[in-house]
Amino acid sequence: MKKSIGAKPMLFCAPVWLIGSYSPDGKPGLMTVSWGGTCCSKPPCVGISLRKATQSFENITTRRAFTVNIPSTKYMTEADYCGMATSRDVNKFEICSLTPQKGTLVDAPYVDECPLVLECKVIHTLEIGLHTQFVGEILDIKVDAEILGREDLPDIEKIRPLIYDPAHCRYFGVGSPLGTAFQAGNALTRKGA
């Protein structure tokens, strides 16, 4: 018998991403989001949700572009800080000693210290409630060569991304590999045949 705990935004797992954008007057801004996810394979798209009150909301609405920067666990302090401070008051890149690099395909800065960054162009804006969702088409992924693995694709164990626990507001790392997708289920495929 399950217990009801009410209506809450509590899904496991949530990501930890740094969103890069330029302000209308050209200042590089940074913000941490955990409300987001991949939302299409073709074109490849990512959805991120922001509150209207944020500087990044104004930036992305104006510039129609953002970057998703995936910080390694060693940047947990910086990622947490960028979820608390506002770019209206401080230059988060400076305080975090992070380097803004101008995107090559979109009008947004990426974080040079993040091992994997995605350049995104806004193709949809969806007003939901407290948060507005921006759907960004991923125009390119840029990576540090060191995090590439088999088939020259990014290796999650080298990226070491953060995971956000929305219930107790904690950060976790990625654990052990457990199995291979589109293979693990084969035992049941035979059962269903």
Add this chain to the structure above:
Amino acid sequence: MKKSIGAKPMLFCAPVWLIGSYSPDGKPGLMTVSWGGTCCSKPPCVGISLRKATQSFENITTRRAFTVNIPSTKYMTEADYCGMATSRDVNKFEICSLTPQKGTLVDAPYVDECPLVLECKVIHTLEIGLHTQFVGEILDIKVDAEILGREDLPDIEKIRPLIYDPAHCRYFGVGSPLGTAFQAGNALTRKGA
């Protein structure tokens, strides 16, 4: 100097969720998605993206409701199977020995074996490309009492959710706790003050 690897839907980390829905004629269907994420805090909402070709797409379009069921790592085989087979051909609940329970607030079945389930009502549908995104308002979360932790909230270490690696198509568990959100960044807050 970063290396460009092109436009791909490769974000870290991605979740592994079982989506429950009823077909137009009342059959419980199940499907695995990793393209999804929280997209609003108020009302609490989750976005999931499905291809039009799936039975679940037809179900959710018709019934305007779905459940998000978070499988523990011990259900990796079942979760993987539900991402390969189609409910058009097989009864995935039966093959996986999972139990469909009628949602109490929405017209969709949830998976009794999953430790945490969310009942969702569709409030937006967004056509993106290969995938269509359904935004579901979370009307209730139901949990097994055993996974509750501090403050009677779900404990991620008891849920043991799966993580999907979209680059090498692998499943991972959650690793070690690394820090507390809205606290870890305080060192930098002082620097910025």
